[in-house]
Amino acid sequence: MYILIQKKGKMMSRNAIVLGVDPGSVITGYGIIQREGRASLLLDCGYLQMSSSKHIAERVHTFYTFFEQKIVQHHITDLALETPFCGVNPQSFLKLGYLRGVLYLLAQQHNMQLHEFSPSEVKQTVTGYGKASKEQVERMIMQLFPKLPIQKKKDVTDALAVMLCGLWQQQRPVLPMR
């Protein structure tokens, strides 16, 4: 799927291809975007679904193989992740750690630049308001990418939101001052 986004602002000298991931032990959303001059091109997006009946070691391996293929295929240069928020269930937090550990490893193995953003930074970047609701983030992403398939929308839109943070972080439009 190819979607063009118009972007204003100072161009980065580096030709970045950013992978944004929203990892989950069952559903992991991802998006891959390439900067091309003043525009950006969404190269790929979707989700990886892993069976919860599989042992976590098998899921970790599936996760590694899936993202390694994406990284090689699209020549990813940058990885964007949201910093984890510790929920009520420590076991979920541990499983999230397994997958994030794999992403850290891939970032190092493939010389990717790693960017991490807090949940409020992601909301601020996408909606302009750090305390925006999840629905507002989702609506904003759907406006930017109107042709997105709607299945597993939430997991994919969360990944696209953090991907945009990785893309825009050094490229925000700046108004000239006297």
Add this chain to the structure above:
Amino acid sequence: MYILIQKKGKMMSRNAIVLGVDPGSVITGYGIIQREGRASLLLDCGYLQMSSSKHIAERVHTFYTFFEQKIVQHHITDLALETPFCGVNPQSFLKLGYLRGVLYLLAQQHNMQLHEFSPSEVKQTVTGYGKASKEQVERMIMQLFPKLPIQKKKDVTDALAVMLCGLWQQQRPVLPMR
């Protein structure tokens, strides 16, 4: 370092080489033992120290590379880990998840059999008492391996304890019954 342990009980048909790991984001203890007939040979033990000033992604990569080398060098067949106990600090639990995720990945990549033991199973196996103190486990390990170097002793003895669980799990001495 080579130390011989006398073992009784039924021999396993498989010639296992067990890696036991006690992962930590700064110090990780490990032990590698090989079953040879009725005896077992400690092939290697020690610890990996990683600087806490390095980014966790770099540490994850160092950890992966270190253990991949050990696995290849010693032809490891089995990986033994202790199931994690969730302490008070969720961030530590997350970091533990990063390293355990890497170990899960290596287990799959190198077709190792994975064994996990609860803290009480480890204590039961090594001391015969599931609520034994950490000091008792350490003393027992030092009796079994009297030539262990004493630096970072606790981290190494914890790894050797879980390694022994992996080694002995199907090989416990059984008294015949009428």
